Amino acid sequence: MPPYKLVSREYQKENTIIKLGEITIGGGNVCVIAGPCSVENREQLVDLAVQLKEMGVSILRGGVFKPRTSPYDFQGLGLEGLKILAEAREIAGLPVITEVLDIREIEVVCRYADIVQIGSRNMQNFSLLKEVGKIKKPVLLKRGLSATLEEWLSAAEYILAEGNRQVILCERGIRSFETYTRNTFDINAIPAVKQLSHLPLFADPSHGTGRRELVGPVSKAALAAGADGIMVEVHPDPAKALSDGPQSLKPRELEIMLNELSNFRISFNQKVSA
């Protein structure tokens, strides 16, 4: 018996589908989340958001509370960043997702964001999980750096058990001995979790690889394996990004990748039963 219940396929056979305005998450649709690692300034984000919308991106991402290894690294713009995110949302017409690190920030984040993200480092921050289990917005739950599938699904169970059934899982790579890539994207987890759970499942190839040139192929792989969407870091000038530059695509690179994925997706969905 697994240590979770509500998240399991045994409990609910049909895929959970989350509606966000016109956007449908889960259930065979493919959804693209994109944006910078950190919100850095208003102009940059608004410009980028407009470009992303034109490319067919569905949801805008941008970190404003940043979990950084060192206390001396850039910690995000906080409330100011939330306001910038909200403005970009209005102008570009894109729903937004941002990470929450602290139970005291949940309320304000919910005021500005459409989806709340729980990051890898907080996957087993059970207090935070319980609190986002009480909100009315979808929660995207990233897999912990060394979390087993069972631990990940049990973390999601904490959210569902509090009443919030709108949970999106996101595989973002695990820690292994390999140092060529920042993390090891666990492709096995994609079909495994789709079989174990009815929740929508995304892939984050940016953190999953840590290298810009691998983001495209790993995105394709994740979709081919059954992921419901991808979450990609983009920055107008990756070399100057305040965080995660080496794994960020330029807007033009994302556009090319999305064109490939789009063709790929269409043909894939038409011809292959997943």
Place this chain on the structure above:
Amino acid sequence: MPPYKLVSREYQKENTIIKLGEITIGGGNVCVIAGPCSVENREQLVDLAVQLKEMGVSILRGGVFKPRTSPYDFQGLGLEGLKILAEAREIAGLPVITEVLDIREIEVVCRYADIVQIGSRNMQNFSLLKEVGKIKKPVLLKRGLSATLEEWLSAAEYILAEGNRQVILCERGIRSFETYTRNTFDINAIPAVKQLSHLPLFADPSHGTGRRELVGPVSKAALAAGADGIMVEVHPDPAKALSDGPQSLKPRELEIMLNELSNFRISFNQKVSA
């Protein structure tokens, strides 16, 4: 340049020494923390605490807010458990340590506990780290399940940067491919961290091995490698423990182990320059 500063040997050459009544933590003294994984009831804990005191244990441990993989597992006695801990402290004359999971619990935990523990799953819960950086009590910071030494020391830096210099580090095993043991106790981390940092460093052989029969030898190893103390799980009836039974010693087993360690420590301190 490492991403931390205040915790480093470069910044402070002499060992940090923490005084807790008559107890000295760090600086060549060897200190034993012992107690049950979870506080289960008053009588059991008080009885155990009195026995531990007689054996020479310095500090009593007991979890009351438990970070459990599944929301359906025993989550700890909470406030009631804190009161039991405090009572055991009075009767046995032992300072107590317990884990805090949530910033909202810090105040009440500080009212009852002498040392506040941050567990592995929260090693990068930066909000929690910042808040315990503002308290006046020592904080024991366990290494995350897949945290590098640099990440661990940087997490400690978050606490020191807020003003709390009384941080004790605790190695508790990392995740590896080996399944015979629950975790892989990283013995290399003991001398490495003692060289990189001036903070006291403990070893938790209970979580580090997950197997009762390995706790004694790994305790000796950790002390031989330079640890300032050990933290051991004990339960009067491990088979019936509500958590961590397989890695808990019986009181009598701990007593035998401490006698061995005591001889070992004396000779070790007298004859070997570490």
Place this chain on the structure above:
Amino acid sequence: MPPYKLVSREYQKENTIIKLGEITIGGGNVCVIAGPCSVENREQLVDLAVQLKEMGVSILRGGVFKPRTSPYDFQGLGLEGLKILAEAREIAGLPVITEVLDIREIEVVCRYADIVQIGSRNMQNFSLLKEVGKIKKPVLLKRGLSATLEEWLSAAEYILAEGNRQVILCERGIRSFETYTRNTFDINAIPAVKQLSHLPLFADPSHGTGRRELVGPVSKAALAAGADGIMVEVHPDPAKALSDGPQSLKPRELEIMLNELSNFRISFNQKVSA
């Protein structure tokens, strides 16, 4: 500077293409190797080979010298198995691949097999690598269980440095902490190795997952990420297989999977520039 040269894209820009009769390995073609983990008996293998040929499988696999954890496990049929393989090749019209464990077996294996396989456990058996570097047949080199990309490519370099340029690399999953799957298929390695090296690159989703139900999705993922082929374990009655039953497909399951892959491949190749 990497510790390898001949295997690198810097040294040779164009993809290495290996011809095996009518079969083309590498360079955008997708090639399927399938067969049982171990050759068990003549009738079973011949029957299976004929079925595989009909499904569009290009190459027949079958182990006759088996590297087994325990000396008391089935060690393979040896020479008898080679003869059975050769007979299946004649009847079904499929080239065959089999593993070599010992330099003393290279000659006889080369007499019967079309491709020689070096398994994970021998990836850094440098004597064996040097000897297969002197033969005139293609060598399929599996990645070691905990080999970095650099170590893997350097192992291939041992073979090329002896004169044999016909090397096929094969990702088969690495060891991680995850226990739900037998290994963690490293999808990042597919595009990374294709960028670092000109050698053909295969994926082994059977060992890479250890679970039958994940073989299909991970095969798709590997091809989507740029692999030149897949190597799949098939057995007429997996529950009775002498080795690797839980990860072996039934012939009918493979057929369904290949139909999906075939559609997928065609559309994928037509519409996406990899």
Place this chain on the structure above:
Amino acid sequence: MPPYKLVSREYQKENTIIKLGEITIGGGNVCVIAGPCSVENREQLVDLAVQLKEMGVSILRGGVFKPRTSPYDFQGLGLEGLKILAEAREIAGLPVITEVLDIREIEVVCRYADIVQIGSRNMQNFSLLKEVGKIKKPVLLKRGLSATLEEWLSAAEYILAEGNRQVILCERGIRSFETYTRNTFDINAIPAVKQLSHLPLFADPSHGTGRRELVGPVSKAALAAGADGIMVEVHPDPAKALSDGPQSLKPRELEIMLNELSNFRISFNQKVSA
């Protein structure tokens, strides 16, 4: 049921003790093997061997067939190195151990060496294991980089099953995500393997840490945990060593460490029942 038999404590309760002239390996004795990673030239090795003998080292190590990641790295002096080793043995009066990589070298290595070493990369080179199972000399079997305890003991079983009962196990660190150290020395493996098996067990803190400054503390830890000996790399001028410089001690550093260990050992053996 474990996949091994002859190596288990169930099969043989008493510790296996191996006699090598006056030297006793296993059974509570502590034995030190030391020497350079690679034999580089006659004068250097003879000088070093004489010094080591004076310090109380029991056995001289020196690699002549080197398993190197890259084919372009120094591969060892081969037969010439064996002759130098033999000369050092005569002059210093120390038995010698060296690694064998290839079944064709076993005979010549046995002519010159007192103990034959199987390295980590060959732990599951089953042909090699079977062949050294037929010789009359002790075999030191290092644990593979990502071998579980069960796989390691099963590899030893291959040797015993062929008739050679003189096997010494050697823990040398496993691969983990930590990059501060070259490997993660698995201290848990020391008491675990002593409980599971009657074979003598050594520790290699040089490879287990990859850093000179950690060799002393990890040696103490391994002995405290119950290891029967240690194997340490020493070089007269580590900065110029042809291999493994960063983890090699200078002779004077080894001497200091051995004095500490000697005191430590004496007191440890007198006062602590392991």
